[in-house]
Amino acid sequence: MKSTIMDFDLTIHDIFWRIEKLYKEKEIVSRLKDNEIVRYTYLDFSKRVRKLANFLKKYEIKNNVVGSIAWNTHRHLELYFAVPMLGGVLHTINVRFHPTEMEYVINFAKDKIVFYDEEIPKSLEENTNATFISMNTIDNIVKEETEIGEFEDVNEKDGAIMCFTSGTTGHPKGVIYSHRSVFIHSLTLLSLIKENDIVMPVVPMFHISAWDVPFATMMTGSKLVLPGIKPSSADLANLIEKERVTLTVGAPTVWISFLDYLRNNKYDISSLRYIITGGAEPPKGMVKEFLEKYGVSVIHAWGMTETEAITTINTSKNIEEISKQGISLPSIEYTLITPDGKEGQWDGKTIGELIIRGSWVINEYYNDEKRTNESFVEINGKKWLKTGDLVVISKDGNIKIVDRTKDIIKSGGEWISSIDLENAIMSYEPVLEAVVIGVKDEKWGERPIAMVVLKDEYKNKIRGDDILNYLQSLNKFPKWWLPDKILFVDSIPKTSTGKLDKKVLRNITSK
């Protein structure tokens, strides 16, 4: 039976309506090169977007792709609105991609224009058909252009933002978020972001649309602080202090370095209330230090490129529970499947792969039938995305990732969770970072080894045995879980999205 409600598409246009009509005087702060700060109002922003759109329209953007190789700046933010509101898709390219990966994704997505922040590899212009425009040029464009009257009409299911996974195997895989998925996801984030918050997304706008935080922030009219090109811990501390940031968002690695920096440098970060972190489990030590030393609560969120970032949230106030991925935001459903392909029990014990469906979960990889076919499963007549995460789920739906399906260590027919070991090692005071991987072993199949970065003051003072003794003292692991080797290193390689790069490590250790 039909309802009598009108058809009203959930689009970025409606967020823009709020920006232009309701939040004119709200502020955007953008850090550029040499710590230059650009500060303007939502109204100024909306005018620049209208002018930029007038310029872009000449390139026939509708149903086409515009690329960006860029950091978190106001110019990038302007593209976030101008391109999708013209019916185009903004393809955010990971600035940390290798030039050949950049070429690949630009050609694969058929970018017509690519905007870039800094110098780009020469090969890009030679090996792609895109027109390259420096972000700095936008300032001239908006000086010369008039404001566009009407943007293009779009359907809510049309693409808005495209990005590629960092790709641990083979070519990067592409996904395109829709106006609707951006809108609904942003709406659910308003349980975390309030109008009087001052929000600084550190998570990069070149990947997973900065977890949609810029959209959500502007949907509710909060002050937005964009930390610019390659922000250091000093830059972040400086912005938090000066702009009175209340809420910031980024991966644990960012905050581990940030805390380390604060130990030796004095800043007033008393305005900060919350850090939303995701991409990896936040170490308990970090969470504790933020809370006890600075009164900042860390919220652990989980998501992935294929689920447009923040998908589950741990709302527990108990630090002992911080490692859990929590429960889903509304319109996201999930369960787990055991190796026999059946739905597993929610009992906190049964390990299975997390599968997921909902408003901002992908249905396919862009133009990639083969890898699409490998990534979904049908259960109860419904299609679910296989996340590649091994989890247990409690009776109340609380998710705990045990490991990635690729990273779990299979030793003597049993599973060893690399994540559990890493977190245990990182809970040891002298340790800054740690990673555990499985190496081939003739007898057991695989055995765990650990690579550890010590805090400066502990370097050369701690031995492998100290760490093994510490692990034993926790009374948490069977003896055969303990790593066969502890390697001390100066740093741990990370992927282009800031995660520990176990693929590289496996290559190193297998040599």
Place this chain on the structure above:
Amino acid sequence: MKSTIMDFDLTIHDIFWRIEKLYKEKEIVSRLKDNEIVRYTYLDFSKRVRKLANFLKKYEIKNNVVGSIAWNTHRHLELYFAVPMLGGVLHTINVRFHPTEMEYVINFAKDKIVFYDEEIPKSLEENTNATFISMNTIDNIVKEETEIGEFEDVNEKDGAIMCFTSGTTGHPKGVIYSHRSVFIHSLTLLSLIKENDIVMPVVPMFHISAWDVPFATMMTGSKLVLPGIKPSSADLANLIEKERVTLTVGAPTVWISFLDYLRNNKYDISSLRYIITGGAEPPKGMVKEFLEKYGVSVIHAWGMTETEAITTINTSKNIEEISKQGISLPSIEYTLITPDGKEGQWDGKTIGELIIRGSWVINEYYNDEKRTNESFVEINGKKWLKTGDLVVISKDGNIKIVDRTKDIIKSGGEWISSIDLENAIMSYEPVLEAVVIGVKDEKWGERPIAMVVLKDEYKNKIRGDDILNYLQSLNKFPKWWLPDKILFVDSIPKTSTGKLDKKVLRNITSK
């Protein structure tokens, strides 16, 4: 360009998924007759819904209408889920309707079954084709039935809840909210309702689905307190004290009586944080008393049957600003049109009719082409609902209702706002309630007169001149705005939805 996001319908089924999977242990408290309290968990609730659905399925509910003449109880809540999840529409019938109005809407909507709380007029069974079932019967039904396995698949735009306007002219007009509109509206309410809130919707579930508050509360897993049949101020105070209610929702008239009751009766309402009120402007005195005496913040929301309740919200913390209707929730757009049919300026001065469009705004009245045609306007190529409210809108989009188009008093070619006068009179300490209406006047066209209810302790001690002197002392109104007559009355007639009934008053005074 297509996105790669999956199709996932926003339906009540997904809210139910959360109830059943994530919030099993959360609590629902329901007050029945003789202050009997039913207390059960979300899991118990979900089981009863599955059993009730199994029963209802036999009546071939899909694409059909089930009626309810009922208050805020757990049984009514069970119907809120069971009927729409079977692909049916729950038609909530206003218990305050006259029997002939009830007959009319039951026949007009073609209700197959009607559930009722208390005795119903005999004529209903005679003059309609519906099967009538007492709500009490549900307890027996769920004892005998097994749990349904799968509910029916629905499209997100299918109807879920139907209700009728209280109809000041002609027959009541019907509207049908969709799964999608209920879902999106509930999502936007999560900026107000937190998981650890204890929520008591006093606004009746027999009208505008209790502003979708039951759905939003269960979407976020909060404890829900349902105040039952005809709750008195004593009942409300009792529930707030016993259940530690933190957030409650209802029309200003409810809270005026409630405050009056608290003046002579001691209750601990210290758990209460917020009251969301709407349907009429909350008097400043009431808001002040709640804040200063009880530490409770009153939030002024605006909406109407045609916009599924809470549509704009005043987020100002300044009591002087409380009379404003605020700005819209995301995916609701609005503007004003002046009598020449053009869009009016947002300058805080230009008066025009509020027009609105968005995710939970109607597109038509149910089977009523004539009145649908009168109620919409096309501006900028888009269709907008005419709200019948005269407003000014500030530069920042803040809405202030000046009057209903029907209630504004046209005196000597100028407009007098009945609402402004009412609020000024109600800000006078001795006054409990007041209403101002226009009466025909040969010379001026119309002139205002006021009807005033005094607080008990001031009865017979205050004269009309005292009120007129008070109004003059405010230095707010030109002399010709002041009412020609002040009538003291014991009570003011209200509509079936609790609003001052100016239609009745106009009839009385014209006699």
